[in-house]
Amino acid sequence: MSQWEVRISSSRGAPYFFNTETKQSSWTRPSELSEDQANALLTASQASKKPSQVRASHLLVKHSGSRRPSSWKETNITRSKEEAIEILRGYQAQIGDSAHKFGELASLHSDCSSHDQGGDLGWFGPGQMQKPFEEAAYGLEVGKISEPISTDSGVHLVMRTG
Secondary structure: OOOEEEEEOOOOOOEEEEEOOOOOEEOOOOOOOOHHHHHHHHHHHHHHOOOOOEEEEEEEEOOOOOOOOOOOOOOOOOOOHHHHHHHHHHHHHHHOOOHHHHHHHHHHHOOOHHHHHOOEEEEEOOOOOOHHHHHHHHHOOOOOEOOOEEEOOEEEEEEEOO
């Protein structure tokens, strides 16, 4: 039996069948696949598909070990990483599940220039953010907020928004 898989067209964004042995592709179900087999391939491809881009907001607290220990609020950040985490946990307690409160606190307290947009970083794809941040953002459901995440920039709360 041929080796068929489902891929997503980069031009159409639609699924198509691809034979890994013959390199043949088809928009319609190949005749050697039953309808059940084709549906199983389609379902599996959708379940394993990581979105190409996500949208997230964050609230960043820098510390003395951050890549650039300064921000729009403080020119010389001297707090320890542990102190930064404690500050972030205080914000986390105030936020709960509230996207509005997240944006409000990010505007007031985030050490990132995105504070002007309530912490919104916009849309980004794989490889555009530091790995721990990217993994947190992709791992969240839309509207959910992470536990504190540590990167070279500092410690973050991440909220997936799209």
